[in-house]
Amino acid sequence: xxxxxxxxxxxxxxxxxxxxxxxxxxxxxxxxxxxxxxxxxxxxxxxxxxxxxxxxxxxxxxxxxxxxxxxxxxxxxxxxxxxxxxxxxxxxxxxxxxxxxxxxxxxxxxxxxxxxxxxxxxxxxxxxxxxxxxxxxxxxxxxxxxxxxxxxxxxxxxxxxxxxxxxxxxxxxxxxxxxxxxxxxxxxxxxxxxxxxxxxxxxxxxxxxxxxxxxxxxxxxxxxxxxxxxxxxxxxxxxxxxxxxxxxxxxxxxxxxxxxxxxxxxxxxxxxxxxxxxxxxxxxxxxxxxxxxxxxxxxxxxxxxxxxxxxxxxxxxxxxxxxxxxxxxxxxxxxxxxxxxxxxxxxxxxxxxxxxxxxxxxxxxxxxxxxxxxxxxxxxxxxxxxxxxxxxxxxxxxxxxxxxxxxxxxxxxxxxxxxxxxxxxxxxxxxxxxxxxxxxxxxxxxx
Amino acid sequence: xxxxxxxxxxxxxxxxxxxxxxxxxxxxxxxxxxxxxxxxxxxxxxxxxxxxxxxxxxxxxxxxxxxxxxxxxxxxxxxxxxxxxxxxxxxxxxxxxxxxxxxxxxxxxxxxxxxxxxxxxxxxxxxxxxxxxxxxxxxxxxxxxxxxxxxxxxxxxxxxxxxxxxxxxxxxxxxxxxxxxxxxxxxxxxxxxxxxxxxxxxxxxxxxxxxxxxxxxxxxxxxxxxxxxxxxxxxxxxxxxxxxxxxxxxxxxxxxxxxxxxxxxxxxxxxxxxxxxxxxxxxxxxxxxxxxx
Numbered sequence: 001x002x003x004x005x006x007x008x009x010x011x012x013x014x015x016x017x018x019x020x021x022x023x024x025x026x027x028x029x030x031x032x033x034x035x036x037x038x039x040x041x042x043x044x045x046x047x048x049x050x051x052x053x054x055x056x057x058x059x060x061x062x063x064x065x066x067x068x069x070x071x072x073x074x075x076x077x078x079x080x081x082x083x084x085x086x087x088x089x090x091x092x093x094x095x096x097x098x099x100x101x102x103x104x105x106x107x108x109x110x111x112x113x114x115x116x117x118x119x120x121x122x123x124x125x126x127x128x129x130x131x132x133x134x135x136x137x138x139x140x141x142x143x144x145x146x147x148x149x150x151x152x153x154x155x156x157x158x159x160x161x162x163x164x165x166x167x168x169x170x171x172x173x174x175x176x177x178x179x180x181x182x183x184x185x186x187x188x189x190x191x192x193x194x195x196x197x198x199x200x201x202x203x204x205x206x207x208x209x210x211x212x213x214x215x216x217x218x219x220x221x222x223x224x225x226x227x228x229x230x231x232x233x234x235x236x237x238x239x240x241x242x243x244x245x246x247x248x249x250x251x252x253x254x255x256x257x258x259x260x261x262x263x264x265x266x267x268x269x270x271x272x273x274x275x276x277x278x279x280x281x282x283x284x285x286x287x288x289x290x291x292x293x294x295x296x297x298x299x300x301x302x303x304x305x306x307x308x309x310x311x312x313x314x315x316x317x318x319x320x321x322x323x324x325x326x327x328x329x330x331x332x333x334x335x336x337x338x339x340x341x342x343x344x345x346x347x348x349x350x351x352x353x354x355x356x357x358x359x360x361x362x363x364x365x366x367x368x369x370x371x372x373x374x375x376x377x378x379x380x381x382x383x384x385x386x387x388x389x390x391x392x393x394x395x396x397x398x399x400x401x402x403x404x405x406x407x408x409x410x411x412x413x414x415x416x417x418x419x420x421x422x423x424x425x426x427x428x429x430x431x432x433x434x435x436x437x438x439x440x441x442x443x444x445x446x447x
Numbered sequence: 448x449x450x451x452x453x454x455x456x457x458x459x460x461x462x463x464x465x466x467x468x469x470x471x472x473x474x475x476x477x478x479x480x481x482x483x484x485x486x487x488x489x490x491x492x493x494x495x496x497x498x499x500x501x502x503x504x505x506x507x508x509x510x511x512x513x514x515x516x517x518x519x520x521x522x523x524x525x526x527x528x529x530x531x532x533x534x535x536x537x538x539x540x541x542x543x544x545x546x547x548x549x550x551x552x553x554x555x556x557x558x559x560x561x562x563x564x565x566x567x568x569x570x571x572x573x574x575x576x577x578x579x580x581x582x583x584x585x586x587x588x589x590x591x592x593x594x595x596x597x598x599x600x601x602x603x604x605x606x607x608x609x610x611x612x613x614x615x616x617x618x619x620x621x622x623x624x625x626x627x628x629x630x631x632x633x634x635x636x637x638x639x640x641x642x643x644x645x646x647x648x649x650x651x652x653x654x655x656x657x658x659x660x661x662x663x664x665x666x667x668x669x670x671x672x673x674x675x676x677x678x679x680x681x682x683x684x685x686x687x688x689x690x691x692x693x694x695x696x697x698x699x700x701x702x703x704x705x706x707x708x709x710x711x712x713x714x715x716x717x718x719x720x721x722x723x724x725x726x727x728x729x730x731x732x733x734x735x736x737x738x739x740x
Contacts, residue, residue, distance in 0.1 A: 264577035264598030266687040406704030417688040
């Protein structure tokens with residue numbers, strides 16, 4: 001009897017363990033929806049969504065840090081409870097992809113990168129178009145958003161998300177080096193090339209130019225060179241990265257890095273590139289304005305007080321930097337409480353909150369906020385006119401606007417990398433890459 | 448009555464959770480991957496997977512990038528494995544002697560193995576940084592030309608091999624040390640009587656007796672080196688210009704950056720077959736060698 005009792009314990013434990021495993025699997029589909037009970041809210045008119053819970057997924061991004069302390073206000077105002085989860089960029093995309101593939105109703109609202117995954121998410125039916133919502137409330141003033149920022153979040157003429165962070169490519173330069181050499185801030189790409197040549201002095205550990213050199217990351221930063229020379233990745237439904245203008249732009253960018261860049265630039269994305277700029281070893285650097293703190297924060301930069309900002313230099317077609325929405329808010333098409341979710345998006349992207357997040361250094365997309373003096377307090381005074389100027393003439397994408405963005409970026413990036421590794425027949429490389437991009441675009445049409 | 452049923456079937460009941468785990472977490476994904484490899488699927492909710500037969504495999508076999516990745520995988524594996532075995536055996540021989548502080552040395556020596564690979568990847572990236580990195584600083588102080596390391600298409604694989612060797616030689620050494628402990632002492636005594644030199648003893652006694660252990664160590668390491676992902680992804684993401692893109696990395700890119708789930712699955716099926724084939728070959732070789740000795 002005693003013996004069998006022991007066995008029972010063993011069997012019981014086994015069953016328990018198995019049950020836990022099974023239960024763990026089943027729990028994944030649970031959603032956190034609709035906890036509202038009708039009639040329990042006393043002020044049903046003022047707070048139509050009281051008692052509802054929505055879930056928000058954000059990236060680990062300064063915008064998320066700025067919005068989190070403001071959430072209690074929203075919860076008090078509307079009675080909607082907001083549950084927040086945050087992830088690193090790449091994990092965020094993977095988490096969302098997996099969750100949406102399984103048809104999950106959560107998260108209700110999420111941060112996403114419109115130009116990287118927007119088209120894929122939208123075409124897969126994971127994103128709720130927001131056109132009707134955005135026009136419901138006149139106070140929301142949808143037309144206040146910058147046109148190119150909205151262009152970034154628009155897919156197939158439908159509004160896929162609301163811009164929260166905008167970005168432009170600008171020119172970072174070393175004020176002290178330019179002054180010493182008596183060079184004025186380059187206004188054109190030709191000026192830039194000449195100035196880079198003049199300041200390039202590797203013997204004294206000063207390199208003329210740095211920017212992203214890694215295959216996929218460089219694509220967004222070469223895009224402004226492309227537009228300013230009058231080219232684009234695509235033209236209608238044709239790939240256009242082998243036109244003379246495009247080849248010229250790729251060659252300029254690649255040659256600057258090859259001949260006047262620091263060693264190892266082929267393996268640099270923005271953290272390495274701005275890192276070496278902040279070490280005081282480079283005269284010029286082009287990248288997004290949004291990462292400026294890495295160059296101006298004295299704890300990260302040895303040249304914090306010597307960094308100047310300028311509008312992207314002009315090419316044959318003028319100065320045409322990208323002016324894009326790098327992060328947006330979108331709604332899950334499977335969300336169980338879309339109206340409450342929109343209430344949140346409306347609040348988070350309304351004038352009042354955009355001002356507050358922008359003051360924390362998150363460049364928003366609302367013109368009215370930029371026009372207010374207090375809207376610019378989050379940025380260095382010298383940078384504000386550069387941002388305003390760049391936002392005027394900018395292009396609304398910084399990479400090929402296709403579904404398979406990753407694949408398209410690799411095709412484009414290879415051209416520049418070939419320039420950097422000394423390939424002389426760039427036209428042939430560009431022709432081949434153009435074919436690859438065309439194939440990607442043709443495949444998109446079948447979806 | 449019931450008790451005796453449990454008594455009789457106890458071994459099945461106790462192993463059930465483990466069997467369930469293997470079935471659900473290992474066998475199912477493999478079978479599912481195999482199935483998906485015949486479909487074209489981009490994880491879309493609106494367009495379901497489309498049956499394309501062998502198209503994915505044909506496209507892969509025609510894909511330059513696939514063959515380049517295969518080449519890189521083999522180059523990386525052969526270089527890393529050869530160095531790790533040679534160094535591992537040497538270090539094991541060294542550490543099998545008695546000396547003061549042996550245990551401390553042994554412990555310190557095993558540290559790279561327990562370090563987090565991605566964190567180590569980032570550290571190595573800094574070491575290899577051409578302008579401010581420690582590797583070039585060392586070369587310069589010895590009066591040598593600095594190298595580009597990870598940023599050069601030609602140097603990137605050897606650079607990654609160094610990281611892998613640094614991290615995984617301790618594992619080989621550990622296994623070899625266990626093997627050394629099992630070698631009987633009498634052959635050495637006999638050799639001493641015959642007046643054999645240290646080198647002769649090593650080549651004619653130690654190595655042959657150690658051979659089964661070396662093969663086991665090589666086999667374990669081979670499977671792992673082929674699958675190396677973490678350090679490459681953390682340092683170069685397959686660059687510059689695909690120069691360090693191995694099969695595993697290409698599979699990841701296809702699946703999670705290009706969202707070509709079908710193509711990624713077919714690559715993984717081919718890769719699975721390759722690893723399986725090599726492993727079976729090693730097992731067969733080991734049996735043959737054991738039979739011969």
